[in-house]
Amino acid sequence: MKTLEKISNFAGSTFALWVILFAVLSFFLPGGFTWIEPHISLLLGVIMFGMGLTLSLSDFKAVFQAPRSVFIAVLAQFIVMPLLAYGLATIFQLPPEVAVGVILVGCCPGGTASNVMTFLAKGNTALSVSVTAISTLLAPILTPALTLLLASKWLPVSAGSMFMSIVKIVLIPIVLGIVMRLLFQKQVEKSVAALPLVSVVGIVAVASAVVAVNTENIVKEGLLIFAIVVLHNVLGLALGFLLAKALRLNFRDQKAVSIEVGMQNSGLGSTLALTHFSPIAAVPSAIFSVWHNISGPVLATWWGKNSDDTERPINSDKTA
Secondary structure, three states, X not given: OHHHHHHHHHHHHOHHHHHHHHHHHHHHOHHHOHHHHHHHHHHHHHHHXXXXXXXXXXXXHHHHHOHHHHHHHHHHHOOHHHHHHHHHHHHOOOOHHHHHHHHHHHOOOEOOHHHHHHHHOOOOHHHHHHHHHHHHHHHHHHHHHXXXXXXXXXXXXXXHHHHHHHHHHHHHHHHHHHHHHHHOHHHHHHHHHHXXXXXXXXXXXXXXXXHXXXXXXXXXXXXXXXXXXXXXXXXXXXXXXXHHHHOOOOHHHHHHHHHHHHOEOHHHHHHHHHHHOOHHHHHHHHHXXXXXXXXXXXHHHHHHHOOXXXXXXXXXXXXX
């Protein structure tokens, strides 16, 4: 088990490198990865089940200890990124499938990698974990509703079908994971060390599959989509930070909110795009998966090295 834990920790700490490496491999050798595409929903379900296994009631303590910070972060998550996506799609006059793909990833909840990035940035990790969990649980309602509101001018959106997809591949696996942890706590705690490895393999596989089935589209539209994704992510990080600062949250909370807003569950975006739209609509999510695993660690490392803050119990409603 110790060996598996070491491998899992190594995979987690080098996550960005694996995403980039396999994205490049799948672009030049698509035949080796296209077989994964039919299994993307299952992979995401496994990742979400793993997330459920790591959650406990204490992970939601920030909701009660600092409701204002949690409310601000969740609200920013579902307002800043969707509106940025809509604005970028409109300004750059993106093709309909690409525009919907950008909006879809913008309407997704925060990704679990944000918790690790917040910890490395010496931000409020407890707040980050709570916000990721709550935004994920809200996703079955808010992601389809926001996508319908913002993307339907480009393509028809079936919010009902999307709701059912998110329930099946996100909500049910997370709930099953939480129940499994409650029923078999000792056994689950022994296996938790391997979960980062499972998540890394799953997310890398999803990103690789999306790239593999879109090599031609990436050649045609890749540079434009990459520029949009970078703008989307960087502006999200910046606006999340500025909003938290304007609302007088302390510096550790500002870092947590920034990272929560800027880092999306791009695996969910890819899955929904492939299921309800077209392969090219999944490209923004795939590129987002690669890019935010570059920008996130860079920002977290910079904040971590230039911060005197240390982790301490959350009391986020106090201003700095």
